[in-house]
Amino acid sequence: MTAPLDPNIPPPPQTGRTLTERIREEPIGLWAQLLTAFRDLSGTFDAFANDANPEVRALGRAARSRRPPQANDYFAIGDLCARLVVQGNTLSQTYAAKTVAAYARAGELASRERSVAYRAIVSFAFWLADVARMLGNYESLETAVLICEQARRLIADAGWVDDERRLQMTEDRLRDQVTHMLEGGHAAVDKRASVEQESRMLCDQGQILLRQGRPQEALERFEAAIAAWDANQSAWLWRAMALTDLGRFDEALASYDRALALEPESAGMWNNKGSLLMELGRLEAALQCFERAIDLAAPVSTVKAVYWLNRGKALYMLGRYAEARDALMHSHDLDPSPESAAGIAACRERLEGSSEA
Structure with missing residues (x-):
């Protein structure tokens, strides 16, 4: 379920499109799907079918199964992601980027829908800018800057001169606000802090591009971020994802x-x-990484449940079904989910009648 918006924050603009048909997944079938990475035709991970939010993931997988793919599905995904953007007192850069990516995908699928998609992106960008100003924190303002820039670039060939100009003005005002916030009213900024901030901004830009399915452009931003500040751990992490x-x-x-x-x-x-x-099929090495993640994670958390889920997957693929079942049950205890339930059922099916049970 999507969280309710702060009553003082206006709801995001919506296209009002819905999927005409939802696809139901049987538990065992779901587990089989989870053991296969969802990628689009270019080889890039599908940003929606792999999403952590179950609603987005369900819509993403339904959209992937449609033949031929339908613009309407991606309008519906964009609307849902837009409703997930406000997270407490900040804006989620992930769902802001996915909103734009979904609407853009809808426009790519049907030329007659392109103007509707562009209008949705522009409306969303202006709404995001307004909300970022209301929230007033750096993360929200930076997210709005990046989305306004992306919206402006996307409509550059559409002939929407007035919207381009308004987006540029909005982007410039937001950048000024961010700069003033970083300077803290002082005339000069510490050089090291400035370099680190430039690196973080480049990394943020790369994340937006990667979530929009543009890994080569994203990689260039991450490498620029690393060139500016070699100790930017986040840039190395996101560079790995782009690669x-x-x-x-x-x-x-x-x-x-x-x-x-x-x-x-x-x-x-x-x-x-x-x-x-x-x-890559290097399951023993993967298992060691998941076990390290479990050791380092907070004692009880929904994130730790994901690490136990991944450990269960690796053990399942190694044929160690009893250990896989136990790992998946641990995941389910921390954060019950259809994925862990389906995995437990799959393990039990494998163990039925075997000596390992």
Whole structure:
């Protein structure tokens, strides 16, 4: 379920489109799907079918199954992602980027829908700018800057001169607000802090591009971020993700190793590296990464449930079904989900009548 918006924040604009048909997944079928990475035709991970939010994931997988693909599905996904953007007192850069990506995808699928998609993107960008100003924090303002820039670039060839100009003006005002916030009213900013901030901004831009399915452009931003500040652990992490999407797996693993050298206690990075190793069929190495992530994670958390889920997947693929079942049950105890339930059922089916049970 989507969280209700703060009553003082206006709801996001919506296209009002819905899926005409929803696809139901049987538990065992769902588990089989979870053991297969959802990628689009370019090899990039499907941003919607792999989303952590179950509603977005369900819509993403329904949209993927449609033949031929339908613009309406992606309008519906964009509307849902827009409703997920406000997270407490800040804006989610992830769902802001996915909103734009979904609407853009709808416009790509049907030329007659392109103007509707562009209008949805422009409306969303202006709404985001207004909300960012209301919230007033750096993260929200920076997210709005990046989305306004993306919206302006997307409509550049549409001939919408007035909207381009308004977006540029909005973007400039937001940048001024961000700059003033960073300077804190002082005439000069510490040079090191300025370099680090430039690196973080480049990394933020790369994240937006990666979530919009543009991994090569994203990689260029991450490498620029690293060139500006070599100790930017986040840039090394996101560089690894971009390289993964580009199929450059050895370089991606090396990038994960560099990120982990900078922050060896990051459970999330160990989990990400393990996920790539599992994709490559290096299951024992992946299992070690998931176990490290579990050791480093907070004692009880929904995030830790994901690490136990991944450990269960690796054990299942190694044929260690009893251990996989136990790992998945641990995940389910921390955060019950259809995925863990389906995995437990799959393990029990494998164990039925075997000596391992």
